[in-house]
Amino acid sequence: MDQKAVDLRVRRTRKLLQEAFLKLMAQKSFQAITVQDITALAMVNRSTFYDHFADKYELMEYAVSEQFRERLKSKLPDKDHYSVENLRALIITMWEYFGCLQGHCQHADERQRILCQSQVVNVVKKVLTNWLSESPGTMAGDPSTRELAVAVTSWAIYGAAHYWAENKPKGTGAELAELVIPILDGMLQTDRLLNRN
Known part of the structure; x- marks a missing residue:
């Protein structure tokens, strides 16, 4: 896979996680939000989350x-x-x-x-x-x-x-x-x- 396709995939995944997180932040406390909540809303695997971010x-x-x-x-x-x-x-x-x-x-x-x-x-x-x-x-x-x-x-x-x-x-x-x-x-x-x- 070429670098451009990888970069696009990374940006898209990060955007999905970011949007899911911001939606959740408007609904409940940061402490109540779990990585599972974020990945479920973003429709990505937990392992994918940890490929991009160490934690919430x-x-x-x-x-x-x-x-x-x-x-x-x-x-x-x-x-x-x-x-x-x-x-x-x-x-x-x-x-x-x-x-x-x-x-x-x-x-x-x-x-x-x-x-x-x-x-x-x-x-x-x-x-x-x-x-x-x-x-x-x-x-x-x-x-x-x-x-x-x-x-x-x-x-x-x-x-x-x-x-x-x-x-x-x-x-x-x-x-x-x-x-x-x-x-x-x-x-x-x-x-x-x-x-x-």
Whole structure:
């Protein structure tokens, strides 16, 4: 069998497992979900599950990060470069996904919520790292400053979405973006920061 067919089969199986897991997460607690539940709903063998994931925790991490990554990919105007438009899309996508994540993780305990949020933040970190490495006018030449900016920015975006959900439940992602962009853009445009030294 050629590599392309194997890759397609792997992606399809992972997608089936991911979809089954997310359906189950909306129905019952993470602790109550078993690998048997997941494989039965996905219509795959248990051995197939273990070919792809060590346990349901690893599947949860994969499902959350893939779902957010796909949603983000469809929203970004230009996925490879930093721009205010991309930052706006990132913030709005985080806000929208935050609501979706709350729905999928409504039965999760604190440990599972932390795992979910860390997976989303990790995707944001990767996107920001790519942007800042490639974009002129940002911190492309200074890895330590870039890493700090990426860490602060990714958690700031997540924190803003969390704050907005608790304090402005009828607010929109676009409204949130307009409030947050001036803060984050000022930090990410490091020509200004570097010129102050």
